[in-house]
Amino acid sequence: MEEKKLVERLQKRSRSALERAIDRYTPYVGVTVWRVLGGTASREDLEEVVSDVFLSLWLHAGELDADQGLRPWLGTVARNRAIDRLRARPAPLPLSEADAAPGPSPEEAACDRDQAEQLWRAVEALGEPDTTLFLRYYYYGDKLGDIAAALGLKLPAARARLSRGRKKLKLLLTEGGDALWTQG
Known part of the structure; x- marks a missing residue:
């Protein structure tokens, strides 16, 4: 019930509702992003993707369905943003034979x-x-x-x-x- 009210307040563009959502769901969103990135992301990358998720929440608050809740929406957006981050990473090329040392098997x-x-x-x-x-x-x-x-x-x-x-x-x-x- 509390989540439904939170979504309704977000739809009305309540900044306090956004702050409440950030406080409540940052650990969930952070772990979702971390799992998709395979634990290889820097803290800055992780924080940036998490921030992008909450920015999307604010920008698309009017499209939320109060009956579905916020957690599934945030999880989907977090996974998608993390996948986008993975795709944007350039593949590192070794500069020499020494740099090409194999990573973990x-x-x-x-x-x-x-x-x-x-x-x-x-x-x-x-x-x-x-x-x-x-x-x-x-x-x-x-x-x-x-x-x-x-x-x-x-x-x-x-x-x-x-x-x-x-x-x-x-x-x-x-x-x-x-x-x-x-x-x-």
Whole structure:
């Protein structure tokens, strides 16, 4: 219901609604973009694509369907913008034999992608607000006080959530991960 009202406010060109959408969906949009770019983008590239997504939201707010919600629309636009960024990248050409040193083998690259996917699923398994807390603190490098305030948490509670979350991630990724994935 809250999302429907947010879409309706966006359709009426409410800047506070745009700010609310940015605060609420930046972690989701950022991870969607990061996944499409394969984790190879610089922070600046990632931020630029995320900004483009929210600019598109503002420019096309009148076209949104309040009944469908905002998340699917943002996900689609984020994927498309990230794909556009990939297509715009020039293929680097080696300048010499030494520069042409091979990168990771296809097997290593697949393993890296699998590990990144497993980590992402583990962070998602933390649930909200912990997922947002982890993404903003460890991935975006935001200050813990700012994150805690945005999430309505006190600083000691945010620290405790990070500590418990790290322990849960360790369990999910090492000791009992397989059993926990099937339990959901």
